[in-house]
Amino acid sequence: MKIPNIFEDETKAVSFAAGVTIFSSGDQGEAMFVIQSGQVELSVKGKVVETVGEDGFFGEMALIEDGPRTATAVAKSDCVLVPINRQRFEFMVHEVPQFAVEVMRVLSRRLRRLDDGVV
């Protein structure tokens, strides 16, 4: 996903080394992350539910619902992430409809995958 340059000053990329925990299930979530490079593994109760790669994003659920992290995110490789805080998230949802569409698409895809696993 391309992040519009509307908050250029706030777009400070952060680096994580392979194996580092970015956030843990139960944490308060203050930001979502767009992956500039590398891969991040999301797990719920110790089970990997998704591997997110370049241009993908994760951590948006805590912003949408203002609740704790459901998943634990670990850098699968060295990676560079662009955090999007709550204020920026809300701005983008309101001003960049394509961003909202992309977030909905990712959530919907995850639900489909989980539904496929229902027995």
Added chain:
Amino acid sequence: MKIPNIFEDETKAVSFAAGVTIFSSGDQGEAMFVIQSGQVELSVKGKVVETVGEDGFFGEMALIEDGPRTATAVAKSDCVLVPINRQRFEFMVHEVPQFAVEVMRVLSRRLRRLDDGVV
């Protein structure tokens, strides 16, 4: 969810009697539905995953991803539904940010519930 009156002429509510199937898993989806009254049960592979009541909505995933229905929707009681077709959905996502936020919230809540079920 309140539907803005921007498409008044197209807001034709439709009624379903208790027990009637509104759509089935695998169907092509052309609309989502907002529940004006009554309750609708969503099931995946024969297992009830959600009961949606008044002001709730369902069927949005087929519009977001342009894919087939994942769930089967059955009227749990007599109900009145307002269909939102693709064109209207896209218009609302672009013009009514609160609508996009509400759709994201519902998807996120469902994911949390499913994640809680992961063992």
